[in-house]
Structures are given as structure tokens and as C-alpha cells.
Amino acid sequence: MRVPSDAEIRALHERHAPGREAFELVWTHCAIVCEIAERIMAGGRFGVDADLVRAGCLLHDIGVYRLYDAAGGIDVKGYVRHGVLGHELLRDEGHPEAIRRFCSRHTGMGLTRDDIRRQGLPLPAGDYVAETGEERLVMYADKFHSKTNPPVFVSAGTYAVHVRRFGAGKAEAFQEMRALYSEPDLKPLAAAYGHALV
Numbered sequence: 001m002r003v004p005s006d007a008e009i010r011a012l013h014e015r016h017a018p019g020r021e022a023f024e025l026v027w028t029h030c031a032i033v034c035e036i037a038e039r040i041m042a043g044g045r046f047g048v049d050a051d052l053v054r055a056g057c058l059l060h061d062i063g064v065y066r067l068y069d070a071a072g073g074i075d076v077k078g079y080v081r082h083g084v085l086g087h088e089l090l091r092d093e094g095h096p097e098a099i100r101r102f103c104s105r106h107t108g109m110g111l112t113r114d115d116i117r118r119q120g121l122p123l124p125a126g127d128y129v130a131e132t133g134e135e136r137l138v139m140y141a142d143k144f145h146s147k148t149n150p151p152v153f154v155s156a157g158t159y160a161v162h163v164r165r166f167g168a169g170k171a172e173a174f175q176e177m178r179a180l181y182s183e184p185d186l187k188p189l190a191a192a193y194g195h196a197l198v
Contacts (some may be wrong), residue, residue, distance in 0.1 A: 001029070001096050001098055001099075002056075002101070003049075003051045003052055004055055004059075004095070006054070007056065008082070009055060009058045009059055010027065010058075012059075012062065012093065013026065013027050013030075013062060013065075016050075016062060016065045016066075017065050017090060018065055018077075019066040019068075019072060019160060020086060021072070022064075022065060022068055022072070022097045025147055025151070026061050026062070026064050026065065026147070028151070029061060029145055029146075029147045029151065030057060030058045030059070030060065030061055030151075031058065031142045032064075032093060032145045032189065032193065033057045033060065033138070033142050033144075033145055034054055034057035034058055034141075035189060036141040036144050036145065036184050036186075037053050037054070037057050037137055037138060037140075037141035038050075039055065039184045039185065040140070040141060040181050040182070040184055041137070041138065046137065047133060047166055047179075047185055048132075048134045048137055049134055051128075052098070053137050054100070054135045055102075055104040055113055056102035056134055056135065056138040057102075057138050057141060057142075057184065059086070059090065059102055059103065060083075060086070060102045060103055060138055060142060061082065061085065061086065061101065061142075062080075062086045062090065062103065063081075063082040063085030063086025063088070063089055063103050063198075064082045064085075064147075065081060065089075066082070066085040066089060067079060067082055067085065068122075070158045078111045080107060080108075080111075080121050080122065080123065081122055081123060083104045083105070083106060083107045083124070083128060084103075084123055084124065084128070085103075085106050086100075086103030087100045087101070087103045087104035087105065089103075090103060090184045094130070094140050095170070097170070101132075101135060102134075102135060103116040104128050104140050105129060105130045105131070105135045105139065106130065106135070106139040106142050107127055107128060108163070108166060108170065109139070109163060109166070109173040109174055109177075110125050110127075110129035110130055110139070110173070111123065111128040111129070113125050113127050114127075114131060115127060115166075120163040124148070124185055125197075135183070136177065137178075140177045140181055142158075143159045143184060144156070144159070145182060146196075150195065150196070151195050152188045152191075152196045152197070152198050153184075153189060153190045153193075153195050153196070153197040153198070154197075155186065155197060155198065156178055158198050159174065160174060160175065161171070161177070182190075189192060
């Protein structure tokens with residue numbers, strides 16, 4: 001499988017972004033998640049394909065563009081759909097399933113068929129859970145930055161509190177990943193990007 005280059009991925013973002021502001025928000029977030037994942041992988045002990053992780057980080061939120069309306073507003077209520085929408089976008093662009101799955105498998109700590117039913121989520125019934133080492137690493141790195149207005153870096157402690165509202169199983173899954181991957185040092189990134197660390 002050929003992994004798309006950074007330039008190809010950026011061009012894909014530019015083609016699908018509904019405007020410059022949306023592009024800057026989503027692309028910058030994806031680039032930050034990539035930097036976080038690279039810091040986590042720096043020790044080289046996880047046995048993952050670094051190029052695939054990089055592509056997954058840079059593509060994981062591309063479906064957000066499909067949530068914007070003609071006036072530039074975003075469908076906040078339907079935001080949980082952005083992963084599935086990204087999966088579809090990359091399918092339409094001809095990318096293989098292994099690349100598309102980074103979109104549909106990174107939301108929260110993974111969404112199961114039961115989560116979708118129990119929470120009444122606007123998603124097709126299915127399991128959207130990270131399975132490969134690469135998918136898990138992208139999902140974990142994504143937890144440390146948010147595209148809120150203004151964007152912020154999110155500490156492990158803050159995310160641990162946030163994820164509890166989705167159930168004990170989600171909190172435990174995050175704690176297991178935290179123990180495996182450790183906590184990335186976000187202070188230098190927060191300073192470089194000028195985003196607060198919460």
C-alpha cells in the first residue's frame with residue numbers, strides 16, 4: 001500500500017476545505033496531532049509504521065469539512081459524524097481502507113454499536129474502534145489538542161476527567177493508553193503554537 005505524502009494530503013485538505021479559515025483550523029490541528037504522535041513514537045518501542053501514523057494524523061479530521069454549510073457555519077450537533085464523513089471522503093478519493101479507517105476510528109475512545117444505540121448517535125450502526133497500533137496511536141495523540149475556539153492543548157488529566165462522562169469503560173481505556181504511551185510534553189508545542197494548555 002502506498003502511503004500519501006504530506007504534500008498530497010495537504011492538497012486534499014485544500015481541495016475539500018470550504019474556505020481558508022476552515023482549512024487553517026483543521027490542517028493546523030492535524031499537523032499538531034502529528035507532532036504529538038511523533039513525540040510519542042520517538043522512543044521507537046511501539047513497532048508501528050511511522051509513515052502510516054503520520055498520514056493518519058494528517059487525515060483523521062478531513063471529514064470535518066463536510067459539516068460546514070454554505071454560510072461557513074458548522075453542524076455542531078452532527079459533529080460526531082465527522083469520522084464517518086472523512087472515511088467516505090477518502091473512499092471517494094480512492095484511498096485504501098487502511099488509510100480511511102483513521103477517520104472513522106479516532107473519535108473519543110472509540111464508538112461501539114452499543115454506544116451508538118445507547119446515546120442515540122447519528123451514525124450508521126457499527127463498531128468504530130481503533131484496532132491497529134497505528135490507529136490507536138493516532139486516536140491517543142488526538143486527545144491532546146482541541147479545535148475549540150480558540151484551539152487548546154488538553155492535558156492528560158483534563159481529558160481523563162472529560163472522558164468519564166462517557167462511561168467507566170472509556171475512562172479505563174484512556175488510562176490504559178496513558179500507561180502504555182505515557183503523556184506527551186505539551187508545553188513546548190503550546191508555546192510554539194500560542195495555544196493555551198488546559
